[in-house]
Amino acid sequence: MALRDITIDDIESLAVGAWILGTGGGGSPYLGLLNMRTLYREGHRCQLMSSDALADDDWVAAVSNMGAPLVGQERLTDSRTIARAVALMEEHVGHRFRAIMSLEIGGGNSIQPLMAAAHLGRPVLDSDMMGRAYPEAQMTSVAVGDLVPCPLTTVDVRGLESVVEKVPTWKWMERVSRKICVEYGSIASTCKAPRTGAEVKRWGIHGTTTKAIAIGHAVREAQRRHDDPVAAILAVEPGKVLYKGKVSDVERRATEGFLRGRTRFDGMDEWRGATLELAFQNEWIVAWRDGEPIAMSPDLICVLDSVSGEAVGTETIRYGQRVTVIALPPPPVFLSPKGLQHVGPRAFGYDIAFKSVFA
């Protein structure tokens, strides 16, 4: 049985690494981390399971928190709510889940399966469905694979529970579940459509919890030793530095429930004189250097604080911050023509042919 214990130090690293894989969005993992510190103090433990260890007919729960990060900052995060969303799904479909996985490794949703796993005593699967963070329900590997999008459970901490039983498409799931979420107060704990072991092995993005822990560990070690944290990330991940500079302008607007906008940078060091512009829809989507598109979704564009190496988010980036922008390779599932339809630059309204930094 390929199970490995997750230490509290791993979770500290996961919080840092998942925030970097959030590519500007996904919400801060801080409150989830606080819950895990409490759970571990109380004696709870989590184990990490490789997808190889799944039988084809095992059932796996995929979880995420849905809604406005700002509401989460006020209501905080209670680890029992996400556990209840999983239990509700088990009651609804009548299967027992073999393991619990994250919908989205980027940002706060990286910690959600650990909270559920700690309460329910199941392993956390070392796979997710984005390999990063994305803003919409159809921007997942399972949506690219045309797997069924339903049912879905949503839970509010006050004991409100709903099941979305049947919808024809991922877009419909996004619309219907979003309505429920708004009524709850714009935050809900959700368990997505249950997946079989065979589906996870075919369509999951594997090793991403381990990857986030490794990235976070590299950054934290570099901070401790006063080394260059960006170099430390590139030592564990095959990424590329795109740019170093200072934020010269941030322009944000809310459209259709998303945070969209652009951030401009003035170059420093070897990029002095070069400008960079990043467009975002919750997450960083396209980068132009001196007017030329140089990186775009699904490549991961990560903006890092040049000193601490920690991620800088689209909601909090501000004028004058000194950052290093790096690209990390995307999950291969998004590089197919179908994958690019879901998450390529045109899916975000940019009429650019996808070209990878790593091509």
Next chain:
Amino acid sequence: MRRIGIDVGGTNTDAVLIEQGKVVRAVKAPTSEDVTSGILDSLQRLGATGLLKSGRIDGVMIGTTHFINAVVQRRHLTKVAALRLGMPASASLPPFCDWPEDLAQLVRGGVWMVEGGHEYDGRLFMPLDEAAVVRAAQEMRSAGLKSVAISSIFSPLDPSHEKRAAELVAGIVPEASITCSSDLGRIGLLERENAGLLNAALADLARDAITAFEQAIGDSGIAAPLFITQNDGTVAEAGQARRLPVYSFASGATNSMRGAAYLSGLSDAMVIDVGGTTTDVGQLRNGFPREANSVVKVGGVRTLFRMPDLLSIGLGGGSHVVLDPLAVGPLSVGYRLLKDGIAFGGSQLTTTDVAVASGVLDLGDRGKVAHLDGESCRKVFAEAARMVEEAIDRMKTEAGDVPLIAVGGGAFLIPDRVPGVSRVIHVEHGDCANAVGAAIAQVSGECDQIFKDMTRLDAIDAARTIANDRAVAAGADRKTLATIDSEDMPLAYLPGNSVRVRVRVVGDVAAG
């Protein structure tokens, strides 16, 4: 306008008198253990020439590091009863959950969590469970707790549950001092609640310190209202500062930056304040320090205070110097400079000794440092210059060259030319810039709130009106109010054109 500015620092208590926009007199006295006598001493030195005998004084503005030191040094803190209105949400992360354990042990008097709170759009999250609040208050009374911090979900948008709970608690524990988190501003329950808990922990200290300030001023025969300077370079009336001491946490550094702006006549510049042990670098924008946007930790506690964005490095007039291999700071002789420095008969080589040896400063006995050769001195200054350049480059946000104002007792360490700096400005009374900053402080008001279904401009207008009213309530003259910061952020995932607007206004202290 005649004002006295006082900075009560760890080493010195500085005082200045400002009259019609000019610094008339600036003095330094050692800070005393009881605070009062140090202030009295500095006021006596300030009035030594009979200056304070005639003519009215419009205000005495005091800046102090007293409150932040209490938290950092874990001293003089009051046990706090934490009451959170938000159940059943947030139960797994109770008040004090992210505090350093040693500080939590000192401050945590008890934790009560009851139903209550609001949604982001003003709907009720849960009705306030008044019976549970009453039970909590009775338990607080039995436990002998007299300082209470109340927090509630989305209270910056609707403080009614916090206010009602405060009434109920006051009815049962009449002598309690009560902090409501909505008085401390921003969105983010944990950070806002932490600010409330710290504030409540400072309740006794604030009462005693401000009473001591008032007594010192009364004893010196000055009849003028007392103001306490705040983290953001503005002041609060003594009554408000007694109620909300956390707002006056970090006023020392802010005051020196504001003083630098005033003494130089510049409102947009970099400021470098070189003290005995550390050097702070910050940036002035519209005459105020640029604020840190992110979470600020105080004594290990995450908060969302309005704090200046400062970079501190271990360089100052008392920094230890090692010649081979060359090293300057971060260790310092601090307030023992006049005893431990070689030029003063001590045995520790400091940056001040090097300045004396090379003729930059005329202090102590130059003969005692005659063994330092010119080349060594040059190397020490070059190392200090390198540290300064690196700090300025890290804090600078513009591409072009900007002016740099050098203040503080160790300003001699700042070179005349710095890359990225158009000119280095030394100002008269620069060593008392912090007391000058206190003397010229204004009154502010802030609004940070979510507005729904309004145009962006209407939302900003609404926020400005709230901020203006708050400034006037804090003692500002409405006619002089000006907006110094306005920031709006559309909110992802929230329906109905939600926009979060933060506006800050300042104005002069209203007369009499």
